[in-house]
Amino acid sequence: MSDPDGLLDDLDADILDALARTWAAVDPPPADLDERVSFALRLADLDVEAARLQHDALVGSGARAAEQARTITFDCDLLSLMVSVLPGDDGVRVDGWLAPPAPLRVELRTAAAGPDGQDVVHTTQADQAGRFVFTGIPHGLAQLLVHGAGLRTVVTPGIVL
Amino acid sequence: MTAAAGAGTVPAEGRAAVLAGLLEKAREGDRGALDAIVREVNPLLWHVARAQGLDAEPAADVVQTTWLVFVRHLDTIRTPQALLGWLATTTRREAWRLLRQERAGADPDSEVVEHALSPAADVDEQVLTHERDRALWRALQAVSDRCRRLLRVVALVDRPDYDVLAEAMGMPRGSIGPTRGRCLAKVRELLLADPTWSR
Incomplete structure (x- = not known):
């Protein structure tokens, strides 16, 4: 093969086709990955500061997953955001803390239940200590937004409550 | 075209043309076009993240973060090559950032680190319906880790796009x-x- 990049013959082409098929079968992306990304990008304003998911751990020893609280931390240059997610009979309770503490407006977006439904935005205000809480949140995809920490709104990836 | 087809089935020029059209619409604020770009490019980003050695959940998080960072830069990205290169680079860097954190927090001798560096090969071969694909999978277990990672992403990148491949692999x-x-x-x-391959 004189081509510096290596000319492909039929066998190489067969191998490349088989590689694409094989990796797609052996390790496909999660079935909901496209939906999670599309939900997270369904924002009014796209000039946002992305907060990275740092830690997602199950806390407590409830026998069923439904009884367990989950603590999730998000981080960006402007702030850190820690939430504790506790499922209950009347929906999910989300307790959150902003660091550094500041009385900022916090939104929790939840995904539409059906294909024709609308996303729902729950809004609250953190207190002086940076604490906030949402209650009665439905299970499913959700995303947190924090306004006023900087020029841009801080947004988290979509998480499944 | 079906966006879910990903690489391999769409001719390189066709894919670039489709992405170019979608990119222009997305820059004008068409959210449907942005969703279509996500569906078209997600398989590549997934395999780039996994090829760096991330487990499934962190890899999915990295792909999401990449898109959230991307939308701020949408206005500055003009060509499909620039789009794929930017997304592949960002996915790799986000994956490396996470791996550095995981390694910093882990016992350096632990199996967790080993596992993260070399994704498990214990895959049920039954998901591979073609005899030839099973032969290929066995062959992939016999090559170096570096080759296995490269050949994972090679299959998802259009053939002239070595720039994207270089970005994706670092x-x-x-x-x-x-x-x-x-x-x-x-x-x-x-x-x-x-x-079983040649038969």
Whole structure:
């Protein structure tokens, strides 16, 4: 093969086709990955500061997953955001803390239940200590937004409550 | 075209043209076009993240973060090549950032680190319906980790796009061609010696 990049013959082409098929079968992306990304990008304003998911751990020893609280931390240059997610009979309770503490407006977006439904935005205000809480949140995809920490709104990836 | 088809089935020029059209619409604020770009490029980003050694959940998080960072830069990205290069680079960097954190927090001797560096090969071969694909999977277990990672992403990148491949793997552009050639040659040799491939 004189081509510096290596000319492909039929066998190489067969191998490349088989590689694409094989990796797609052996390790496909999660079935909901496209939906999670599309939900997270369904924002009014796209000039946002992305907060990275740092830690997602199950806390407590409830026998069923439904009884367990989950603590999730998000981080960006402007702030850190820690939430504790506790499922209950009347929906999910989300307790959150902003660091550094500041009385900022916090939104929790939840995904539409059906294909024709609308996303729902729950809004609250953190207190002086940076604490906030949402209650009665439905299970499913959700995303947190924090306004006023900087020029841009801080947004988290979509998480499944 | 079906966006879910990903690489391999769409001719390179067709894919670039489709992405160019979608990119223009997305820059004008068309959210449907942005969703279509996500569906088209997600398989590549997924395999880039996994090829760096991330487990499934962190890999999915990294792909999401990449898109959230991307939308701020939408206005500055003009061509499909720039789009794929930017997304592949960002996915790799986000994956590396996470791996550094995981390693910093882990016992350096632990199996967790080993596992993260070398994704498990314990896959149920039954998901591979073609005899030839099972032969290829066995061959992939016999090549170096570096080759296995490169050949995972090679299959998802259009053939002229060595720039994207270099970005995705964090390798110099000039070494992509020779490395890919060596890895393919090794797999070829193993397959030609395997009667279930040639049959």
